[in-house]
Amino acid sequence: MSLAESHTRPKRRVGWGLQGLGGTLPAVIFLIAFFVLPLVDNTINSFENDGSAAAIDNYVRLFTDSYYIEVIARTLWVSLLSTLICIVLGYPIAYYLVRHTEGSGAFLIFLLVAPLMTSIIMRTYGWQILLARNGPISNWLLDFGLIDRPLATLRSPVSVYFGVVHILVPYMVISIASVLQSVDRRLEEAALILGASRWRAFWRVTLPLSTAGIVTGSIIVFMLCNGSFLTMLLLGNGSVVTLPLLIYQQFILVNDAGFAATMGNVLLFLALACLYLQLRTVRGRGHV
Amino acid sequence: MSGSHSVRRPDLGLIALKVYVVAFFAFLMAPIVVVVIYSFSDMAYTTWPITDLSLRWYQRMLEYRPFMSSLAFSLQVAVAAAVLSILIGVPAALALARSGSRYAEAVMTFLLAPLSMPMILLGVALLYYLSWMGLGVSKLSVVLGHTVVSLPYIIRTVAAVYIQSGRSQEEAATILGAGRWQVFWHVTLPMVRAGILAGAIFAMLISLDNLPISFFFAGPDTNTLPVVMLAYQQNQFDPAIAAISTTQTVIAVIMLLIVQRLTGLHHIIGQKR
Amino acid sequence: MKTRSLLLAMSIVASAGASAHAETISVTAFGGAWEQAFRECYVAPYEAATGNTAEVTVGSPSQWVNQIAANPQDPPIDVLVNLMDTAAVAIKDGLVDPMTVEQVPNLAKVPAAFTEPLQGYGTVINFGAAGLGYMTDRVPNPPADWMAFFDGIIAGDYVATLPGINVGSTTPTALLWNLFDLMGVPLDKTDAVMEKLVAMKDSGNLVFYNDMNQYLTQLQSGEADIGIYWDGRAWTAKDGGIDKLNFYYPQPGGIISPSVIQKVKNGSDEGWNFINVLLSKSSQECFSQKVGYPVVNQDVVYPEPLASRVPSYKDVRWPDFAGISKVMPEWVDQWNRTVGR
Structure with a gap:
């Protein structure tokens, strides 16, 4: 019985009978109680405090002002680009972890999650030291004659991508690796025996079977990036302004909870639309 | 195509892969190494490069009461949120992975929604909502808030592994006369163990590093480490912050070692059964 | 014999009275060295003088103001350390009480320049x-x-x-x-x-x-x-x-750039006593020497090098x-x- 067959098989009551959506009830109820209702409450409050005309004005302002449209587009673009970089950088690592580590696998996983455990402020501090104008990386490249004047990395958006990818790529690697490990290696070996080149075997067998992992990793990376602001705040010299950063400003400077709620709701809606489209697309190929 | 190709090319490919792996981990560890070195600095301030090594900042860290009490509280919250997420998340993930329902994507989208909400907004919304419910600034409020953000990780990682596993083993067990509970306990659960493990690790890490939600629920008994670290470094930027950061990393490694002993971390990357 | 038992009785009554009235109040503070000086120079003398306990929460003003606004009838904080802009929010939203010399006698030692920007709803306690x-x-x-x-x-x-x-x-x-x-x-x-x-x-x-x-x-x-x-x-x-x-x-x-203190509306009235101890000459002197910031009690004397470094509130803009x-x-x-x- 092949894998492909079991995916396309018509639904039958096997296993533990969780084919329906009944099992999702506790999670759905929990999120309605502690995620949806607080946000609805928050939005209603913003309408009451500002008067509903002012609250609707906030939405109009967000969608008619070219500045905010630019920020929204940039937010999605930064998340998309970061996700793609994480896939490209992360997949080979996941592949190596699953296929080529015998005893060292657990050790490498320690190394992989260590960055996540170091507080974000200190991680960014580390980058500030490393990427500084006369920091070690710049000096080293100067010494080897690879550049002829000090790098201004910290002033450019590049440093934001350094920071974002550094924090998020472990999620991509672990998501892909946990799926890749359940891919039957014999399928790949069979393709090799049947005369496929190693690259072709990877491209036609291994990669398609690990799609669920890439999807999971992409969702986590995309959505986390969409909602984060500390890296954008501390790196790149303020050159990458995204929606979460504007929300943060409303809290610390302007105290306009209504406009913050407006931007939050728009950001949530856009992220969910992207997520739904992504899930629909891969659904057609057999993965939720 | 030819035999000689399949002998030579994998070796070159593997060497290239190994070189890349080393470079990747160097990238990953570089800023962390800066922080660790810095935590052993002898200087009273954030001077770089450091000249002498000392343990004085670790001593300072141990003496500064809020660091230690908030670290203990953070660990409790992380474990509580991960357990609660597993209890309600795993059934949801299993159901969604095998559901034929046309609403499956919609439900999955909904369950992953907390990931994309800027947490500062969720934090402030939860503060007013839970205060209205009478929970206010309490330990339970912190755990509930952290569970909201941890839940998506468990659901997504478990679903991904379960989707990939196929039905044949469960079907075989059913044919051989196993009951539903037996199938669940002896077949399904072991199959998704890697997913639960990966999700639980994500959940705990996210909880331990969470600032924007914990921030709004911080009181004398409910201050988490990131909130205390923020308050500390806003007024004092000495290497004690690097020391507590390094300690946090070491604690994470110890937690992973325990997980490794109990269940085998290699299940995430599955050295094959 | 008689005096001894009388003393004993008095001390029992006194301690019973103290424990009956012993209260725990909740105060806030910025973190790090600031907080340690706050505990040593303000919390310790207050606890010694009253027998009460003051629990300190470290953090940031925006979190505290939101916590109070979410629980206005039963605020989790009694005495609020604040910055100028969030203090204005707390005043505008009616979260804090006006402060007078009747409740806080030591306020008489604080120049009006430190209370006027707060319209009487609190006072500056130190500044940079x-x-x-x-x-x-x-x-x-x-x-x-x-x-x-x-x-x-x-x-x-x-x-x-x-x-x-x-x-x-x-x-x-x-x-x-x-x-x-x-x-x-x-x-x-x-x-x-x-x-x-x-x-x-x-x-x-x-x-x-x-x-x-x-x-x-x-x-x-x-x-x-x-x-x-x-x-x-x-x-x-x-x-x-x-x-x-x-x-x-x-x-x-x-x-x-001032730090501000305010008494939270519907918070414990013991908060006034805490603020009074905080504004006393000895407490303020202790605090300024620990953190190196000028304070507001006009009787405070600064030692060197603090004396030549700290500006007068009249010289700053x-x-x-x-x-x-x-x-x-x-x-x-x-x-x-x-x-x-």
């Missing part, structure tokens, strides 16, 4: 002032006045670092209000000030810091040579090992806090559209 910090080896002749400093950025005399808008509530006063004041522009006419900032940025000799500590990292790593900073922070950094750092107030003077909070949304928006690109 913004000036210029620079590396002596890279900037041999620092500019004597503020305007020369800003023009020097455009002229390329040095690379400067300024607080970005996202660093928080002190940027609007130390940088933006400062520029409005120097250029003589009304607070609601943002164009000229933003143009000036854009010109500085376009010169390529300006970076921003978006976190208080990033400033020190930038100066040490060579990312910048000089920049706006706060006195207490600069002196602590210098004394802590950044030898080449120096600090001064350019003409026409530094810009005040007081921004128009109320005016700033009105134009804040406009300032942030204009910054985002011009400087923030």
Whole structure:
């Protein structure tokens, strides 16, 4: 019985009978109680405090002002680009972890999650030291004659991508690796025996079977990036302004909870639309 | 195509892969190494490069009461949120992975929604909502808030592994006369163990590093480490912050070692059964 | 015999009375050295004097103000340490009580300049002032006045670092209000000030810091040579090992950055006693020596080197806090559209 067959098989009551959506009830109820209702409450409050005309004005302002449209587009673009970089950088690592580590696998996983455990402020501090104008990386490249004047990395958006990818790529690697490990290696070996080149075997067998992992990793990376602001705040010299950063400003400077709620709701809606489209697309190929 | 190709090319490919792996981990560890070195600095301030090594900042860290009490509280919250997420998340993930329902994507989208909400907004919304419910600034409020953000990780990682596993083993067990509970306990659960493990690790890490939600629920008994670290470094930027950061990393490694002993971390990357 | 038993009886009554009235109040504090000085100089004398307990929560004003606003009838905080802008929010939303000499006798020792900006809803308890910090080896002749400093950025005399808008509530006063004041522009006419900032940025000799500590990292790593900073922070950094750092107030003077205390409405009335102990000469003296900031009780005497470093509240410039909070949304928006690109 092949894998492909079991995916396309018509639904039958096997296993533990969780084919329906009944099992999702506790999670759905929990999120309605502690995620949806607080946000609805928050939005209603913003309408009451500002008067509903002012609250609707906030939405109009967000969608008619070219500045905010630019920020929204940039937010999605930064998340998309970061996700793609994480896939490209992360997949080979996941592949190596699953296929080529015998005893060292657990050790490498320690190394992989260590960055996540170091507080974000200190991680960014580390980058500030490393990427500084006369920091070690710049000096080293100067010494080897690879550049002829000090790098201004910290002033450019590049440093934001350094920071974002550094924090998020472990999620991509672990998501892909946990799926890749359940891919039957014999399928790949069979393709090799049947005369496929190693690259072709990877491209036609291994990669398609690990799609669920890439999807999971992409969702986590995309959505986390969409909602984060500390890296954008501390790196790149303020050159990458995204929606979460504007929300943060409303809290610390302007105290306009209504406009913050407006931007939050728009950001949530856009992220969910992207997520739904992504899930629909891969659904057609057999993965939720 | 030819035999000689399949002998030579994998070796070159593997060497290239190994070189890349080393470079990747160097990238990953570089800023962390800066922080660790810095935590052993002898200087009273954030001077770089450091000249002498000392343990004085670790001593300072141990003496500064809020660091230690908030670290203990953070660990409790992380474990509580991960357990609660597993209890309600795993059934949801299993159901969604095998559901034929046309609403499956919609439900999955909904369950992953907390990931994309800027947490500062969720934090402030939860503060007013839970205060209205009478929970206010309490330990339970912190755990509930952290569970909201941890839940998506468990659901997504478990679903991904379960989707990939196929039905044949469960079907075989059913044919051989196993009951539903037996199938669940002896077949399904072991199959998704890697997913639960990966999700639980994500959940705990996210909880331990969470600032924007914990921030709004911080009181004398409910201050988490990131909130205390923020308050500390806003007024004092000495290497004690690097020391507590390094300690946090070491604690994470110890937690992973325990997980490794109990269940085998290699299940995430599955050295094959 | 009789006196002894009477004494015993009295002490029992006294201790019973004390324990019956012993109360736990909740106070807030900024973190790190600030908090340790707060515990030692304010909390300890209060607890010794009253037998009560004061629990300290470290954190940031925006979290506390929201916690009180979410629970106005039964606030989790009795005494609120605050910054000027969030104090204004607390006053506007009716979260704090007016403070008088009847409730807080030591308030008589505090000059009116420290309570007037709060309309009587609290008082300043200590303050710092913004000036210029620079590396002596890279900037041999620092500019004597503020305007020369800003023009020097455009002229390329040095690379400067300024607080970005996202660093928080002190940027609007130390940088933006400062520029409005120097250029003589009304607070609601943002164009000229933003143009000036854009010109500085376009010169390529300006970076921003978006976190208080990033400033020190930038100066040490060579990312910048000089920049706006706060006195207490600069002196602590210098004394802590950044030898080449120096600090001064350019003409026409530094810009005040006060810490504020307020009594929370519906919070315990014991809060008044706590504030009274906090404002006493001995408590304030202790605090200023521990953290190196000037305090507000006019009887306090500063030892050296503090005496020559701390400015008088009369010499520093007081921004128009109320005016700033009105134009804040406009300032942030204009910054985002011009400087923030």
